[in-house]
Amino acid sequence: MKVIKTIEEARREIGIWRKQGLTVGLVPTMGYLHNGHKSLIEKAKAENDKVVVSVFVNPIQFGPTEDLDKYPRDIERDSVIAEEAGASFIFNPEPAEMYKSTFSTYVDCEGITEGLCGSKRPGHFQGVCTVVSKLFNIIKPNRAYFGEKDAQQLAVIKRMVRDLNFDVEIVPCPIVREEDGLAMSSRNVYLSQEERRAALILSKxxxxxxxxxxxxxxxxxxxxxxxxxxxxxxxxxKIDYVEIVDSEDLAPVSTVEKPVLIALAVFIGKVRLIDNFTFIG
Incomplete structure (x- = not known):
């Protein structure tokens, strides 16, 4: 699996595809890929001629007390999974490649980011919107694939694409779960055996x-x-939040009259896990 480290090389490779009239799917990730990511890549491969998987642990979406330094990384493992799923190459830049020393431009999405994880992780979605905007500008994908496990992130990206007129189709993909119901997450690797069993309380x-x-x-x-x-x-x-919100604008609702998102974040030991589902009615 080819791993590209620079923006210039990624653009050069994609430019060749564009001249050939090929479509491009993007799967943005922070790496340490699992079967949930693999399902995104496989869907992207089924719907596009070429697939780029970005593997970038984005420093500007982590708070000062969060797990940036400890976040699991294994590009060799990621390469095997990405290749098996049909990716064309991995874009794996260093932070200095994405953010020059004088970097000072950020993308904010207001309102929809104020509740759920946004209220608990100040600045998180500014970091998400900024890096995804950069990836869209670098890769210029026809379609980009996001998991529904990060429901607020998905809603925010959809809003950003609408508001800023990005020429990309956002494709939501279902949550992939372990056989016992636990939603797949790169952070699951932090759980001890006892915590892994305890984590089933989210899906329950x-x-x-x-x-x-x-x-x-x-x-x-x-x-x-x-x-x-x-x-x-x-x-x-330990509950971080449990909320029921409108599935589109993420505003709190008192009664279920239209589609809602039921979302929660729970600490199991020191590990913060999220899960959700959308009720259509």
Missing amino acids: SLTRSKELLKNGEKETKKILEEIIKVIETESLS
Whole structure:
């Protein structure tokens, strides 16, 4: 698998494809790829002539107390997975390649970033929007593929693309789970065996909310109370947030009258995990 480190080389390679009239799919990642990422790459391969996988641990989306230095990295492992899934090359720049020493231009998306993870991670989505904007300008993909596990990120990217008129189709891809229900995440590697078992409380709590909705419960307060009750049965868990919001603008709702996103972030030990599902009705 070819690993490209510079913007100039990536543009040169893609320029050749463009002259041939080929379509390009982009799968932006922070690396340490798993089967969830692999499913994105496979979908991109099925829908495009060429696929670029970016592997870049973006420093400007991490807060000062977050796990930037510890975030798992293994480009050789990523290369094997990306090649198996059909990627054409990996774009793996160093931070200094993406952000020059005098870098001073950022992309902000207001409103939709204020709740959920945005309220807990100040500056996070500015970092996400900035790096994704740069990737869109460098790769110029026809389509870009994002997992629904990062539901707020997906909503923010869609809004940014709409507002700034990026000429790219955003393709949402379903959450990929382990056999026992745990949503796949690069951060799962941090979990001890005991914490790994405890982490199942996230999907269990969402299953409880699905049962309530299926049985006709419409009051979000009652649904939230039940989700919290389930999570708190696990002693290793600490809730960061549990929210029910409009699936499009992510505004809080008091009753379920249209599609909603039920999203949560929970610490299992020191590991912060997120999960969600969208209820269409």
